[in-house]
Amino acid sequence: MAAPKTISIKLKVWRQSNPEAKGEFKTYQATDVSPHMSFLEMLDVVNGDIIKAGDDPIAFDHDCREGICGSCGAVVNGEAHGPKSQVTLCQLHMRSFNDGDEITLEPWRASAFPVVKDLVVDRSAFDRIIAAGGYISVKTGSAPDAHCLPVSKVDADAAFDAAQCIGCGACVAACPNASASLFVGAKVSQFSLLPQGQPERKSRVKKMVWQMDSEGFGNCSNAFACEAACPKGITVDFISRMNREL
Amino acid sequence: MLTSIPSIRKKQIIAVTGVMLFGFLLAHLSGNFLIFKGPEALNAYAQFLHDLGPVLWGMRIGLIAAFVLHMFFTALVVVENVKARKARYAVTKDQGEHRTLLVRLMPYTGVTIFAYLIFHLLDFTFVEKTGFINGVDYGLYGLVVNTLSNPIHGGLYIIAMLAIGVHLAHAMQSVVQTFGFANKCIRPKLVQASMVIGFGIALAYCAIPIYLISCAGSGCLVK
Ligand code: HEM
Numbered sequence: 223m224a225a226p227k228t229i230s231i232k233l234k235v236w237r238q239s240n241p242e243a244k245g246e247f248k249t250y251q252a253t254d255v256s257p258h259m260s261f262l263e264m265l266d267v268v269n270g271d272i273i274k275a276g277d278d279p280i281a282f283d284h285d286c287r288e289g290i291c292g293s294c295g296a297v298v299n300g301e302a303h304g305p306k307s308q309v310t311l312c313q314l315h316m317r318s319f320n321d322g323d324e325i326t327l328e329p330w331r332a333s334a335f336p337v338v339k340d341l342v343v344d345r346s347a348f349d350r351i352i353a354a355g356g357y358i359s360v361k362t363g364s365a366p367d368a369h370c371l372p373v374s375k376v377d378a379d380a381a382f383d384a385a386q387c388i389g390c391g392a393c394v395a396a397c398p399n400a401s402a403s404l405f406v407g408a409k410v411s412q413f414s415l416l417p418q419g420q421p422e423r424k425s426r427v428k429k430m431v432w433q434m435d436s437e438g439f440g441n442c443s444n445a446f447a448c449e450a451a452c453p454k455g456i457t458v459d460f461i462s463r464m465n466r467e468l
Numbered sequence: 469m470l471t472s473i474p475s476i477r478k479k480q481i482i483a484v485t486g487v488m489l490f491g492f493l494l495a496h497l498s499g500n501f502l503i504f505k506g507p508e509a510l511n512a513y514a515q516f517l518h519d520l521g522p523v524l525w526g527m528r529i530g531l532i533a534a535f536v537l538h539m540f541f542t543a544l545v546v547v548e549n550v551k552a553r554k555a556r557y558a559v560t561k562d563q564g565e566h567r568t569l570l571v572r573l574m575p576y577t578g579v580t581i582f583a584y585l586i587f588h589l590l591d592f593t594f595v596e597k598t599g600f601i602n603g604v605d606y607g608l609y610g611l612v613v614n615t616l617s618n619p620i621h622g623g624l625y626i627i628a629m630l631a632i633g634v635h636l637a638h639a640m641q642s643v644v645q646t647f648g649f650a651n652k653c654i655r656p657k658l659v660q661a662s663m664v665i666g667f668g669i670a671l672a673y674c675a676i677p678i679y680l681i682s683c684a685g686s687g688c689l690v691k
């Protein structure tokens with residue numbers, strides 16, 4: 223079998239050494255890129271070259287590299303997580319690009335997500351929103367009887383759809399207003415749909431929305447760019463649900 | 469105080485006042501259409517409104533309040549939205565079926581509507597209601613005919629009406645989502661209905677200047 227054809231890509235990457243630095247785009251050439259590589263593997267190779275040249279490698283967040291942890295993410299040519307729908311950056315493959323393509327890589331841009339370094343942003347605002355109300359209070363101790371809390375199939379499915387959110391922040395990155403409504407909508411809905419979420423239902427949505435607003439995210443203008451960017455296919459129906467819950 | 473209003477409530481205030489303004493647009497349009505019936509019908513309708521006295525003032529105050537609240541809260545929301553993304557992207561691409569374009573236009577179409585409103589009040593509200601056609605005073609009817617049959621003046625009205633159309637094309641379905649009653653089953657229908665309502669209303673309003681320009685004003689009376 224013939225060796226797989228490789229492609230070569232011109233990368234324009236946002237480089238910012240620390241939160242206070244001004245930051246600028248730098249250009250790198252990625253040669254001999256296998257189309258089977260993931261986007262992050264391609265960055266690993268580019269970083270190898272950068273390190274060999276004695277420079278600081280491009281910083282980017284990653285962990286599972288299988289699309290489940292929500293760590294990775296960057297805006298690729300204006301699209302959060304790149305051109306493919308419902309994939310994270312780590313699951314995006316270089317076969318989605320053509321030989322000679324120029325790719326502009328930017329971090330999530332939102333005042334509530336300050337840049338830490340290069341493509342790494344501080345998403346602790348999401349953690350504070352969860353801490354404000356994204357939990358349930360239950361009595362610990364002996365295990366409850368099986369099936370003592372009936373949940374309809376419809377509600378279980380909807381709650382599961384909401385719970386698919388991995389908190390990557392692509393919704394904020396894609397939103398023209400840098401709003402976190404899709405994230406908060408999903409987190410509010412996954413509890414409000416289930417019996418375990420009922421006791422704190424009313425106060426939860428208030429507290430989480432309050433925290434979202436104080437973190438400096440924008441307001442939802444119903445542009446629905448978040449839904450298009452979400453790697454987990456979370457729908458804006460959950461924003462609608464949150465609006466009704468408040 | 470204002471900062472303690474949740475973002476979602478602010479949007480709901482914008483939505484309620486927007487729907488009130490939409491109600492006004494419908495009522496105003498139905499009155500305006502009397503121009504096709506002739507001078508007596510339109511002037512009688514204007515007289516009827518005037519004779520409402522305090523009721524008319526009640527409606528005016530409600531309308532002004534809706535406008536002021538709508539603009540105040542949109543200004544608040546728009547400023548917050550701009551602040552939420554201080555650093556801009558070098559490359560942007562519309563994700564989400566180009567709906568983001570309509571959304572980005574909202575403040576611009578809104579300001580156009582407001583500018584038009586002032587222009588419109590100066591044209592017809594704060595002036596003497598006289599309009600001579602072939603030497604005869606047709607009152608308000610004559611004023612409207614003489615003003616809008618001018619192609620430049622009438623043309624500006626048409627542009628303003630298109631701004632209303634674009635504003636409503638996004639807004640009408642947006643309201644349903646803002647109140648939390650939209651879902652993926654009805655959303656495509658809502659989006660279509662919003663376009664039809666928005667541009668429908670705009671075209672209906674446009675019919676008036678188009679009619680008056682095409683019959684060059686006084687010609688409309690020759691029947
Ligand atoms: C005939 C007059 C008007 C009508 C019928 C109207 C109606 C509406 C409606 C129904 C909405 C949707 C609210 C939602 O998303 O749920 C809206 C949004 C908006 N309106 Fe108006 N409006 C009018 C005039 C204005 C004016 C004069 C301005 C500003 C100067 C304005 C600025 C806006 C903005 C910026 C939004 C979008 C807010 C956002 O979603 O972020 N509108 N309008």
Ligand code: FES
Pocket residue numbers: 283284285286287288289290291292293294295310311312313
């Ligand atoms: S690295 Fe875990 S989702 Fe991409």
